[in-house]
Structure formats: C-alpha cells, structure tokens
Amino acid sequence: MDKFIRLKSTAVPIPVEDIDTDQIIPARFLKATTRDGFGSNLFRDWRFDNNGNSIHDFVLNNNIYKGQILIAGRNFGCGSSREHAAWALGDYGFRVIISSFFADIFKSNALNNGILPLQVEDKILHLIFKEIEKNASAEFEVDLERQTLSSEEIGDVSFEIDSYKKKCLLNGYDDIDFLISIRSEIEEFEKIQETY
Amino acid sequence: MFDKIWDQHVVKEIPGGRQVIYIDQHFIHEVTSPQAFAGMRKRGINVFRKRKTLATADHNVPTLNQNQPIKEPLSKKQVDTLIQNCKDFDVELYGLGHERQGIVHVIGPELGLTKPGKTIVCGDSHTSTHGAFGAIAFGIGTSQVEQVLSTQCLILQKPKRMLINVNGELSKGTTAKDIILYIISKMTVGGCTGFFVEYAGDTIERLSMEARMTVCNMSIEMGARGGLIAPDQITYNYLKGRVFSPDEKEFNKAISYWESLKTDANAEFDKVINIDATDIEPMITYGTNPGMGIKITEAIPHINSDSFSKSLSYMNFNPGENMIGKQIQNVFIGSCTNARIEDLREVAKFIKGKQKSLQVKAMIVPGSKQVELQARQEGLDKIFKQAGFELREAGCSACLSMNEDKIPSGEYCVSTSNRNFEGRQGPGARTILVSPLMAAAAAIEGKIVDVRKYLN
Numbered sequence A: 001m002d003k004f005i006r007l008k009s010t011a012v013p014i015p016v017e018d019i020d021t022d023q024i025i026p027a028r029f030l031k032a033t034t035r036d037g038f039g040s041n042l043f044r045d046w047r048f049d050n051n052g053n054s055i056h057d058f059v060l061n062n063n064i065y066k067g068q069i070l071i072a073g074r075n076f077g078c079g080s081s082r083e084h085a086a087w088a089l090g091d092y093g094f095r096v097i098i099s100s101f102f103a104d105i106f107k108s109n110a111l112n113n114g115i116l117p118l119q120v121e122d123k124i125l126h127l128i129f130k131e132i133e134k135n136a137s138a139e140f141e142v143d144l145e146r147q148t149l150s151s152e153e154i155g156d157v158s159f160e161i162d163s164y165k166k167k168c169l170l171n172g173y174d175d176i177d178f179l180i181s182i183r184s185e186i187e188e189f190e191k192i193q194e195t196y
Numbered sequence B: 001m002f003d004k005i006w007d008q009h010v011v012k013e014i015p016g017g018r019q020v021i022y023i024d025q026h027f028i029h030e031v032t033s034p035q036a037f038a039g040m041r042k043r044g045i046n047v048f049r050k051r052k053t054l055a056t057a058d059h060n061v062p063t064l065n066q067n068q069p070i071k072e073p074l075s076k077k078q079v080d081t082l083i084q085n086c087k088d089f090d091v092e093l094y095g096l097g098h099e100r101q102g103i104v105h106v107i108g109p110e111l112g113l114t115k116p117g118k119t120i121v122c123g124d125s126h127t128s129t130h131g132a133f134g135a136i137a138f139g140i141g142t143s144q145v146e147q148v149l150s151t152q153c154l155i156l157q158k159p160k161r162m163l164i165n166v167n168g169e170l171s172k173g174t175t176a177k178d179i180i181l182y183i184i185s186k187m188t189v190g191g192c193t194g195f196f197v198e199y200a201g202d203t204i205e206r207l208s209m210e211a212r213m214t215v216c217n218m219s220i221e222m223g224a225r226g227g228l229i230a231p232d233q234i235t236y237n238y239l240k241g242r243v244f245s246p247d248e249k250e251f252n253k254a255i256s257y258w259e260s261l262k263t264d265a266n267a268e269f270d271k272v273i274n275i276d277a278t279d280i281e282p283m284i285t286y287g288t289n290p291g292m293g294i295k296i297t298e299a300i301p302h303i304n305s306d307s308f309s310k311s312l313s314y315m316n317f318n319p320g321e322n323m324i325g326k327q328i329q330n331v332f333i334g335s336c337t338n339a340r341i342e343d344l345r346e347v348a349k350f351i352k353g354k355q356k357s358l359q360v361k362a363m364i365v366p367g368s369k370q371v372e373l374q375a376r377q378e379g380l381d382k383i384f385k386q387a388g389f390e391l392r393e394a395g396c397s398a399c400l401s402m403n404e405d406k407i408p409s410g411e412y413c414v415s416t417s418n419r420n421f422e423g424r425q426g427p428g429a430r431t432i433l434v435s436p437l438m439a440a441a442a443a444i445e446g447k448i449v450d451v452r453k454y455l456n
Ligand code: SF4
Pocket: B058, B059, B103, B104, B105, B124, B126, B335, B336, B337, B395, B396, B399, B400, B417, B418
C-alpha cells in the first residue's frame, strides 16, 4: 500500500447523495481477477451512454474539473461490499474522497487501499461545493499528520481518523502485515475458544 | 447478545481502540476472492484454517444449462479461477454441478454451517442474512477476505448497538419482506451506518427462520453492519439434523450454550426503535435506493432535492402518483432475500390455477440447488410451468445481472431482491422491490396490484 501523508490538489465535485457502489463500478465490470484497470469503468453508466458515447454534462467528462480529490454528497459508497469500488477510484487517480458521511464497508475498503475517506460536516461540504462552483481550480490541502483539510474558502478544518488507521496510512502498511505477525497469539486463542 | 458474542471473539486489543476479532466461519465466492488469493500467492502464505472457509460459485453462473461450460468468457475465467484457487489452497468448493451449490447466504444456513454465537464473514454485503440465527455476520472487502484466509482474524472497531422492536400482529398479505422494507423506508439508506442491529419483539419471534433471514438480509440496506435475532426453539428446530449441525448427543449442550448468549433484560443499546407491526402494509419501492419505499396504498412523495428528482426521472415516475396500476414487463423471484423454499412455496400457492399476463416475462431462480431439488420434489415446478413462470437453476441471476439474466434498458422489473439501484439489473433497467406475494400478483396482472385484493 502507498503511503499517504500530505496532498494538495484541485477537486472533482459530484453533489449527489447516496452514491452506491453499483454506480461507482457496475457489477458487469467485476469479472476481473486482478486489481488493476477498474479506473476506466469508474462511474461507467454516468460517464457513457448505452452506445459508449461520453455523456457531456457528467463531471468526469468535463475537462475543467481534475485532481486527486473527489467531493461527493452524503452517504457515499453505500450498497455492496465490493472493494472494486475503492480500486476503481484509486486506479482513476483519486487519493482522497470528501463527503459528509460514508458507508461502513466502503470506508474500510478505501483505507485498506491507501485512499483517505475524509468526513466533514454537512455545512462544510456545502461550502466546498460552492467554492468549486465559483472556481473550478480551487485547491484543497489535506494534511494527515495534523488531520486538517484546508482551502481558501473553508480555512483549516480538522477531521477525525482513528489513530491506528492513521498510522497505517502514514507508514503505508496494512492490517494483514500486523495479523500475520500475531499468528501465534491467534493459535493460543483458538485453544481456549468454545464452539459448536 | 451482540456484546457477549463479540467479547468472546476478541483475540487482542490494539492501541487506539480497535480489536483483533476471531472469525469462526468464512464463505467465499468467485467475484471477491481472486485478488485475495493472488495476494497470498505474492506473499507466499497458506490458508491458515482450511476447514473454516467454504467456497461456492453463485454471482456469475448461468441459470440455464448449468451442466454445460459457461459461455461468457470472463465469467468462465472467474469461476475457473475459483476452482483453481480452491484446489491450490485446499479449500472446500461447492461449485457448479455440486448438489450443495447455491447463493452463499442460502447454502450456509441450509447446510447448518450458520449457527448461533458464531462470527461469520464473506466478501459480500448480504452476509448479514446469517444474523437470523443469532450470529455476528457481516460483509467484508477483498483485502479482508485475504486477512481471514491468512489469519482467520480481522482488525475491527466495535460497532454501536441498535435495538429494533417490532410488536403486533401482521395483517394478511404482509410478510417479512414488507417488515424490512418498511423499516428501511423509516430509517433511510444511511440511517443505521455504524450500528449493528438486533431485531426483537413478538412479531419477529413469530417469524419462521426463512422469514427472519429475509429481515436480517436487508439490514445492510440501511447502512447497518449487520442484523441479528436471538436464537430460540424455531432456530433450534431449523438446525436439527442439518449436515453440519451438532449431532444429537451434542445438540442439547449446544442449546444451553446458545441460550446463554441471549440479551439480558437490562442490556444497554445506543439507540432503540419501536415499530408497530399493525402499521405495516405490503410495501413497494418507487425510486433507486431501497429506502425509497412506500405502502402500496400510498402515493409517491414530493421531496425537493436533486438526488430525488434524478432518481424519479430514472424510474420515469412522478411525485404524487400511485404505484398501483403501473404496467410492468418483468418479474424476478429470486436472490438471497427471497429465494428459499418457503418463498417458492408461497408463490406456488398463490399462482396455482392462475396464468401470468402475456406481456410479462416471469422468472423464478431458486437460491440453491437444494431449494431447486426440493421445489421439484414437491411438484412446485409444475405449478410454475402451468402458470407460465420459468423455473431456472440456482444462482444470483438478475439480482445483479452479472450473468446473462439482464433486464432490458427502460423496462420495469418487479423483483424480490434487495437493491433497486440504477442499472442493478442491467444498464437502464428499472427495479421495483416487493415481497414474493406482491411479485407473483404483478406477474398475473401485468401491472402493479395490491395483493390483498386476492386474499380476502
Ligand atoms: S443474490 Fe444478490 S444480493 Fe444476494 S449475494 Fe447474490 S448478488 Fe448479492
């Protein structure tokens, strides 16, 4: 997993609530057996019509919006547990998703792939959407060490992240390394466990 | 109950508040496991506890002619990859053609692998289904599948607890599916995020195991990590004699252990919701998430938001309209929500002697090979055939349309599955979620009806 420490970037806004994982990556693209290449089908059915032509008014087809930060409406990533959603976002180039609320499994999948789900209050999210609407090249800075998100319009806003996950992102290591290192403790636990 | 089971599975505390949780039962399928096995190959590690993982092929598989090779090359590759991985890593696979194959959340319970007090995970959000037995069961991502394969553990933050009490008599024609669609419409799609839900109350206690699974299955649709129901005599009766249930000698000992897990009367919850079952009617969704549901007698609401308008325009519905009378083209009876034998029996009983509307394509996809065999043994297949319904072979099918079973763009599909997201049943397809009874009635008339007019 890649480290995440600090990022300054313009952002791509999708002010839609309850964006589910079927929109992020439709099921028919889940047939791969590797983790790569999902980016080209990110938001597939919002980006392209049934004949494969670009849908012009969708933001990913609009050249003025670019960057490694995605800003989305409340309850982002609901629905399926498919980690392909996080892979698609990462493969497309996003490192940070900002929303006022994230679905649980999506959050955990994002963190396991070095993508930071950054939760802000609804009113801050609203301000951010406004800022981009006014100025598509507005820059946002995320500082994981200090746990702050900053821009001209919102100033410095702090965000929460649990200390274990923060350490993982800063150092670029994931849960599995830790779990493998405690396999003998897990074996001890198995000896005392009661099961039917 | 949640706390008791959780606390018994804590292997270790981690600074910052997370815990290492031991997983008793792991299910895998072809879609979310290949990258996990690839990761293990790269690290050069083995499956830690081979007998605690069970694999099946369900999401991609065709529901016709399963004895022939899969036609779609990518689906075939994914299923073949699963076969190869299970072989290389020595994991038990109930693949295509196996008499125990089926949707992972249908076969776990029917084989008796799903038991009270267990921690159960699968790379699939509807793992919450298994909570119906009083287990902590939840969906995980592929990185976590790899963690469980490698160590039988996960690093988790303990969720908050919510209690949803449902009390009172359900009216005729109102089913478990309506209970959960009603609850989701109240809670909204994000309303339970961060919570693990326990369902209780006399309405829940009267439900069969199949019906309880339907309720727990859709817990995820309101954002909950999972849902569970305390085990009782109905649970024990269901479990008795299943392939992987404790044998007779052990069974009573198991029951006394399971009984000890039940929620104490003074247990504390972070949130409590009370639902009056007499307020529930047959439910129906009109929008593009499962929270957009109304009682069949209600009108589509007026809500002033862009997301809401976008959703209604996708469905081609307007605020203030009634759902009753709307023309439909497809009916799908299937999925891990409603494709167990009880669901098929209910549909058969209802359509016996009736004919489906000519303009409707009606498909019944059993949740597992076992369900399919039992339906044939009971002669349900003949009833379906006479009524013009097509009984297919087991799999996820049009629930997410990863196989050939797709709904054409722009058409409506009345479906017993769990998600009505845009494009869920095929690009441009419009999904309307209901109970099996409501779906059967819609198939007969070719339009949305209130099933209760047949029941009085
Ligand atoms: S039936 Fe549908 S919801 Fe259930 S496991 Fe299959 S795809 Fe997922």
